[in-house]
Amino acid sequence: xxxxxxxxxxxxxxxxxxxxxxxxxxxxxxxxxxxxxxxxxxxxxxxxxxxxxxxxxxxxxxxxxxxxxxxxxxxxxxxxxxxxxxxxxxxxxxxxxxxxxxxxxxxxxxxxxxxxxxxxxxxxxxxxxxxxxxxxxxxxxxxxxxxxxxxxxxxxxxxxxxxxxxxxxxxxxxxxxxxxxxxxxxxxxxxxxxxxxxxxxxxxxxxxxxxxxxxxxxxxxxxxxxxxxxxxxxxxxxxxxxxxxxxxxxxxxxxxxxxxxxxxxxxx
Amino acid sequence: xxxxxxxxxxxxxxxxxxxxxxxxxxxxxxxxxxxxxxxxxxxxxxxxxxxxxxxxxxxxxxxxxxxxxxxxxxxxxxxxxxxxxxxxxxxxxxxxxxxxxxxxxxxxxxxxxxxxxxxxxxxxxxxxxxxxxxxxxxxxxxxxxxxxxxxxxxxxxxxxxxxxxxxxxxxxxxxxxxxxxxxxxxxxxxxxxxxxxxxxxxxxxxxxxxxxxxxxxxxxxxxxxxxxxxxxxxxxxxxxxxxxxxxxxxxxxxxxxxxxxxxxxxxxxxxxxxxxxxxxxxxxxxxxxxxxxxxxxxxxxxxxxxxxxxxxxxxxxx
Numbered sequence: 001x002x003x004x005x006x007x008x009x010x011x012x013x014x015x016x017x018x019x020x021x022x023x024x025x026x027x028x029x030x031x032x033x034x035x036x037x038x039x040x041x042x043x044x045x046x047x048x049x050x051x052x053x054x055x056x057x058x059x060x061x062x063x064x065x066x067x068x069x070x071x072x073x074x075x076x077x078x079x080x081x082x083x084x085x086x087x088x089x090x091x092x093x094x095x096x097x098x099x100x101x102x103x104x105x106x107x108x109x110x111x112x113x114x115x116x117x118x119x120x121x122x123x124x125x126x127x128x129x130x131x132x133x134x135x136x137x138x139x140x141x142x143x144x145x146x147x148x149x150x151x152x153x154x155x156x157x158x159x160x161x162x163x164x165x166x167x168x169x170x171x172x173x174x175x176x177x178x179x180x181x182x183x184x185x186x187x188x189x190x191x192x193x194x195x196x197x198x199x200x201x202x203x204x205x206x207x208x209x210x211x212x213x214x215x216x217x218x219x220x221x222x223x224x225x226x227x228x229x230x231x232x233x234x235x236x237x238x239x240x241x242x243x244x245x246x247x248x249x250x251x252x253x254x255x256x257x258x259x260x261x262x263x264x265x266x267x268x
Numbered sequence: 269x270x271x272x273x274x275x276x277x278x279x280x281x282x283x284x285x286x287x288x289x290x291x292x293x294x295x296x297x298x299x300x301x302x303x304x305x306x307x308x309x310x311x312x313x314x315x316x317x318x319x320x321x322x323x324x325x326x327x328x329x330x331x332x333x334x335x336x337x338x339x340x341x342x343x344x345x346x347x348x349x350x351x352x353x354x355x356x357x358x359x360x361x362x363x364x365x366x367x368x369x370x371x372x373x374x375x376x377x378x379x380x381x382x383x384x385x386x387x388x389x390x391x392x393x394x395x396x397x398x399x400x401x402x403x404x405x406x407x408x409x410x411x412x413x414x415x416x417x418x419x420x421x422x423x424x425x426x427x428x429x430x431x432x433x434x435x436x437x438x439x440x441x442x443x444x445x446x447x448x449x450x451x452x453x454x455x456x457x458x459x460x461x462x463x464x465x466x467x468x469x470x471x472x473x474x475x476x477x478x479x480x481x482x483x484x485x486x487x488x489x490x491x492x493x494x495x496x497x498x499x500x501x502x503x504x505x506x507x508x509x510x511x512x513x514x515x516x517x518x519x520x521x522x523x524x525x526x527x528x529x530x531x532x533x534x535x536x537x538x539x540x541x542x543x544x545x546x547x548x549x550x551x552x553x554x555x556x557x558x559x560x561x562x563x564x565x566x567x568x569x570x571x572x573x574x575x576x577x578x579x580x581x582x583x584x585x586x
Contacts, residue, residue, distance in 0.1 A: 163348055163352035166352065167348060167352040168354075169338070170319070170342075171414075171416075173366075174369075177369050181365070186355070
């Protein structure tokens with residue numbers, strides 16, 4: 001009897017917790033969206049403002065993900081393979097976006113690029129709009145999604161060691177050839193995993209972007225901001241419909257991750 | 269290609285890995301860097317390869333200063349203890365790597381890889397991945413990969429260290445035969461004195477970051493330069509403060525001048541020789557090897573008290 005309890009105990013706690021905290025609310029969103037059929041949901045999604053919000057989210061993601069992928073790989077290589085002064089500081093700072101509230105990130109950008117900010121006056125003199133425009137939203141998103149690739153790649157790099165890279169050098173391969181042909185294929189699954197997590201974070205970002213975007217409808221409104229805006233306008237059907245699309249993307253990302261993971265382990 | 273190491277020193281923090289080491293490796297020779305762990309032998313090999321940098325001193329390859337050259341420009345082949353196989357590539361692609369980065373024509377690469385696969389007896393295994401090979405096969409692949417770009421120097425870092433005894437013996441013999449065929453200047457690192465004696469024609473013995481003796485296997489055994497060399501190369505027993513090789517231990521039934529009392533603890537007949545293990549009065553072990561004729565004449569038994577004496581004495585300056 002006790003063995004049955006001890007066997008089912010942790011499992012039921014874990015599943016019950018997930019059901020209450022995650023699955024329940026998500027199911028209600030689904031249910032409320034399609035309560036009156038697909039019509040109202042479809043209408044809410046096809047307004048120009050909503051369409052534009054999704055377009056903006058995708059543009060920001062398309063910029064932030066490649067930038068953070070390259071930066072993450074370079075950082076991971078520096079942390080694992082090189083010794084330099086300030087390495088431990090770099091290592092600690094990479095995690096900062098995980099610890100810092102996105103609202104604080106947004107606020108700091110506000111202080112840097114605002115009218116009275118360090119760069120703000122110089123930029124406005126040269127006619128460059130950062131705040132309340134795409135650049136600030138991209139910078140904010142890059143900031144909050146920065147750690148994921150580096151954090152995935154670092155342990156993998158440590159695990160594979162540098163024997164293979166040294167072997168490549170002795171065989172005449174340049175630094176770039178060694179990276180392209182040896183290092184990158186060895187860490188590719190960690191990179192892909194990191195890219196997926198980064199993408200998910202970019203699509204879902206709210207706090208930092210909310211502060212720096214100015215929330216101009218149809219202009220600087222991302223999908224998540226649009227949900228909030230519809231909710232505040234008492235257009236619950238619209239808010240739910242956009243939420244559903246975001247939730248579906250998140251689920252797709254998670255499915256992609258679970259499909260990829262076992263193959264990644266086997267490939268080594 | 270000849271290798272000249274001139275006054276190389278290297279320290280890691282407080283640890284002195286190499287202390288003013290000089291060494292000459294003749295073109296075409298098969299040289300062992302032998303020493304206990306921590307003697308600096310691997311560091312020296314990695315400095316010759318360019319994978320490690322000396323704090324001071326110079327490396328000359330074919331008479332030219334190579335100290336500042338990267339590993340890519342030294343025209344070397346390197347074999348790693350743990351194979352360093354490219355796990356995501358087939359055996360064929362592993363061996364072809366050095367040729368591909370040199371942008372050699374495809375047909376030339378294919379022919380060269382085929383030739384090497386048969387040289388290292390991996391014919392038919394070219395499409396396997398390293399994880400599908402045994403340790404011995406992986407190391408032969410590592411050798412083929414290192415030899416593919418036709419290096420002028422082949423450097424091996426404890427190449428058989430991760431293999432079991434049978435495979436190790438097989439690969440040793442195979443390496444000497446390979447060297448007869450390929451004639452590339454070869455330097456290998458080992459902590460196993462038997463391996464060094466069996467494979468190398470020149471041995472450099474290192475101890476605590478210094479070269480203690482250089483010579484052929486026979487020279488190191490017969491004319492050890494110090495007590496350390498004598499103890500490290502072959503067996504040696506201490507009889508009354510004198511180091512003696514097993515064959516130079518004389519067994520006597522009666523007390524005699526210079527002889528020490530000892531008790532027989534074990535006897536083994538090895539074909540035409542016999543090995544007698546004894547303990548002296550302090551319990552220290554003495555090993556004697558004598559001919560069967562002499563052994564049979566003495567008619568020894570276990571537990572018997574005998575007297576041992578050094579036939580040839582070696583006294584080393586402290």
